[in-house]
Amino acid sequence: xxxxxxxxxxxxxxxxxxxxxxxxxxxxxxxxxxxxxxxxxxxxxxxxxxxxxxxxxxxxxxxxxxxxxxxxxxxxxxxxxxxxxxxxxxxxxxxxxxxxxxxxxxxxxxxxxxxxxxxxxxxxxxxxxxxxxxxxxxxxxxxxxxxxxxxxxxxxxx
Ligand code: MG
Numbered sequence: 001x002x003x004x005x006x007x008x009x010x011x012x013x014x015x016x017x018x019x020x021x022x023x024x025x026x027x028x029x030x031x032x033x034x035x036x037x038x039x040x041x042x043x044x045x046x047x048x049x050x051x052x053x054x055x056x057x058x059x060x061x062x063x064x065x066x067x068x069x070x071x072x073x074x075x076x077x078x079x080x081x082x083x084x085x086x087x088x089x090x091x092x093x094x095x096x097x098x099x100x101x102x103x104x105x106x107x108x109x110x111x112x113x114x115x116x117x118x119x120x121x122x123x124x125x126x127x128x129x130x131x132x133x134x135x136x137x138x139x140x141x142x143x144x145x146x147x148x149x150x151x152x153x154x155x156x157x158x
Contacts, residue, residue: 004155004156004157005096005153005154005155005156006055006056006057006093006153006154006155006156007054007055007151007152007153008050008051008052008053008054008055008056008151008152008153008154009050009051009054009149009150009151010046010047010048010049010050010051010052010053010054010149010150010151010152011047011050011147011148011149011150012043012044012046012047012050012147012148013043013145013146013147013148014035014036014037014041014043014046014145014146015035015036015144015145016033016034016035016036016143016144016145016146017033017034017035017036018032018033018034019034020033020034020035020036020041021034021035021040022034022035022107023035023040023041023042023077024042024043024044024102024109024112024146024148025042025044025045025112025113025115025116025129026042026045026076026077026078026112026115026116026119027111027112027115029107029109030107031106031107033143035145035146037067038067038072038073038075039065039067039072039073039074039075039076039077039080040074040075040076040077041077042077042078043102043146043147043148044100044102044112044116044129044148044150045077045078045080045081045116045119046061046077046080046148047100047148047149047150048081048098048100048116048127048150048152049061049077049080049081049084050150051098051150051151051152052081052084052085052088052095052098052120052152052154053084053087053088054152055088055093055152055153055154056087056088056091056093056154057091058084058087058088058091061080061084064080064083064084064087065080065083078115078116078118078119079119081116081119081120082119082120082121085119085120085121088154092156092157092158093154093155093156093157094154094155094157095120095121095122095126095152095154096126096152096153096154096155097126097127097152097153098126098127098128098150098151098152098153099127099128099129099130099150099151099152100127100128100129100130100148100149100150100151101129101130101131101132101148101149101150102129102130102131102132102146102147102148103131103132103133103134103140103146103147103148103149104131104133104140104143104146104147105133105134105136105140105141105142105143106143109129109131111129112129113127113128113129116129
């Protein structure tokens with residue numbers, strides 16, 4: 001039997017700098033530094049968006065929303081995530097489930113599933129988000145940036 005399930009993986013990194021907001025999974029987190037990027041640099045939303053695009057073989061967010069395009073300067077990544085899911089649906093896929101991991105020493109990561117679930121249009125139970133420190137090792141541990149990984153399952157419906 002041929003499965004209609006497709007798996008996708010996404011990975012993203014943004015540098016932590018002073019003078020920027022720290023938006024993770026659509027949640028603006030109070031922190032002394034924020035994430036640097038052309039859009040709002042929401043590393044978690046970007047990793048999940050790339051996982052969705054990987055599963056529907058729909059390219060990547062760099063291709064869909066080029067960081068050279070002024071239209072996406074300061075863009076709300078939840079809107080990009082919603083557009084990515086719309087793109088996946090236009091290719092005949094429906095969202096099934098996703099799980100994400102954020103690697104950072106700080107800030108403490110709060111509840112980030114609700115806003116992303118709303119953007120995708122899925123139950124909050126179908127998105128997992130967890131965080132890990134790297135025991136102060138490497139660039140995440142030294143607070144130079146935040147990395148995020150995501151895997152997701154889509155089902156081909158047409
Ligand atoms: Mg990014």
